[in-house]
Amino acid sequence: xxxxxxxxxxxxxxxxxxxxxxxxxxxxxxxxxxxxxxxxxxxxxxxxxxxxxx
Numbered sequence: 001x002x003x004x005x006x007x008x009x010x011x012x013x014x015x016x017x018x019x020x021x022x023x024x025x026x027x028x029x030x031x032x033x034x035x036x037x038x039x040x041x042x043x044x045x046x047x048x049x050x051x052x053x054x
Contacts, residue, residue: 006030 006021010029017035022028 003021006023008022008025010020012018012020017033017038019032019034020029021032022030
C-alpha cells in the first residue's frame with residue numbers, strides 16, 4: 001500500500017492500531033490497520049530497571 005498519496009492522517013486513542021487517512025480534505029476518510037497482528041496485548045509490558053553505573 002502506498003501511503004504517499006494521502007495528505008491527512010488522524011489517530012484515535014480509543015482505537016489503537018488504526019489510522020484514518022484522507023487524500024484531500026473534501027474526500028472521505030479511509031481506515032487502515034497498521035499493526036502486524038489484530039490482537040492487541042492485554043497485559044502491560046514488564047518494567048526493565050536499568051543497571052547502576054560503576
